[in-house]
Amino acid sequence: xxxxxxxxxxxxxxxxxxxxxxxxxxxxxxxxxxxxxxxxxxxxxxxxxxxxxxxxxxxxxxxxxxxxxxxxxxxxxxxxxxxxxxxxxxxxxxxxxxxxxxxxxxxxxxxxxxxxxxxxxxxxxxxxxxxxxxxxxxxxxxxxxxxxxxxxxxxxxxxxxxxxxxxxxxxxxxxxxxxxxxxxxxxxxxxxxxxxxxxxxxxxxxxxxxxxxxxxxxxxxxxxxxxxxx
Numbered sequence: 001x002x003x004x005x006x007x008x009x010x011x012x013x014x015x016x017x018x019x020x021x022x023x024x025x026x027x028x029x030x031x032x033x034x035x036x037x038x039x040x041x042x043x044x045x046x047x048x049x050x051x052x053x054x055x056x057x058x059x060x061x062x063x064x065x066x067x068x069x070x071x072x073x074x075x076x077x078x079x080x081x082x083x084x085x086x087x088x089x090x091x092x093x094x095x096x097x098x099x100x101x102x103x104x105x106x107x108x109x110x111x112x113x114x115x116x117x118x119x120x121x122x123x124x125x126x127x128x129x130x131x132x133x134x135x136x137x138x139x140x141x142x143x144x145x146x147x148x149x150x151x152x153x154x155x156x157x158x159x160x161x162x163x164x165x166x167x168x169x170x171x172x173x174x175x176x177x178x179x180x181x182x183x184x185x186x187x188x189x190x191x192x193x194x195x196x197x198x199x200x201x202x203x204x205x206x207x208x209x210x211x212x213x214x215x216x217x218x219x220x221x222x223x224x225x226x227x228x229x230x
Contacts, residue, residue: 008045008226010219013199015054015192016133018113018147019068021089021100024137026196026209027130028096033215045223050126051133053114053183054195057107065106065146093141104144113147115176116157116167118183124162131160 014030016023030049037043072082090100113136121129135156139145145152150171158164170176190199198206198215206218 006230008223008230010045010047010222010226011201012047012049013052013202014049014196015052015187015190015199016196017054017056018110018117018133018136019105019107019140020056020195021093021141022209023196024098024141025089025092025096026198027133027137028098029209029212030198030215032212033219036212036216037219040220043220043223044227045219047219048126049130050121051117051129052187053118053180054187054192054197055110055114055184056195057109058111058184060107060109062109062111062148065108065148068102068105068107071107098141100141101144102141105140106144106146108146108148110147111177111180112150112153112171114180114183115171116153118179119167119170119176120157120160120162123166128160128162132157132162135160 012030014023014027016026034047034049037047069079069082069086072085073079076082076085086100086102090102093100117129117133117136120132136147136153139152139156140147147153150168153171154164154168157167187197190197190205192199192205194207196207196209200206200218200222204222206215
C-alpha cells in the first residue's frame with residue numbers, strides 16, 4: 001500500500017528583468033537553494049517558480065540598442081562609476097559561475113523578451129520558462145546580443161526546444177501585449193519597485209539577490225508554517 005502524504009505548495013513569483021545583473025545572479029542563487037531543499041528529506045513542500053515581468057527601462061527605444069557601458073555612465077554619474085559597478089557585478093556573477101562580458105552588452109527594450117517568457121510559460125510550462133530566461137540573460141550578459149531583436153529571441157527559443165516559427169509569429173503579431181501590461185501592473189500592485197523581488201505565495205516578499213542560505217531558511221520556515229496550519 002502506497003502512503004499518500006499531503007505536501008504544501010510554495011509558489012514563488014520572481015519579478016525581474018533580463019537586463020538586470022542582480023536578477024541573473026539571484027536566479028542562480030535561488031536554483032542552488034532549491035537544489036539544497038530537494039536533497040533535504042525533511043523539507044515537505046513543492047516549490048513552483050514562475051518569472052514575472054518588470055522593466056528597468058520601459059522607455060528604452062524599440063528600434064535601437066545602445067552599449068550598456070554608455071547607458072550606465074549616463075545613469076550612474078560617469079564612466080568611472082559605471083566601471084566600478086560593472087567590475088563589482090562581474091565579480092559577483094563569476095562567483096555564481098556566470099561570465100559577464102558587459103563591454104559587449106547592448107541595452108534594449110525588453111518588452112518582447114518578456115512577451116516570449118510569458119508565452120513560454122503558457123505553452124511549455126514553468127521549467128521551460130526558466131530555461132528560456134537563462135538563455136536570454138546569457139544572450140545579453142555573456143554574448144552581447146540584442147534581446148529586443150526578434151531573430152535573437154527566436155534563435156534562443158529554438159535552442160531551448162521551442163517552435164521557432166510559432167515564436168516568430170507570436171512576436172510579429174504583437175501577441176501577449178495585454179498579458180505584459182497585466183504582469184507589469186501586478187508588480188505595481190505588489191509594490192515591487194526594484195528587482196529581483198521574490199513574492200512567495202502572493203503574500204511575502206524577499207527583496208534582492210539573497211544568498212542561497214537565506215532562501216533555504218525562509219522556505220524551510222514557510223514549509224513548517226504551512227504544515228502546522230494544515
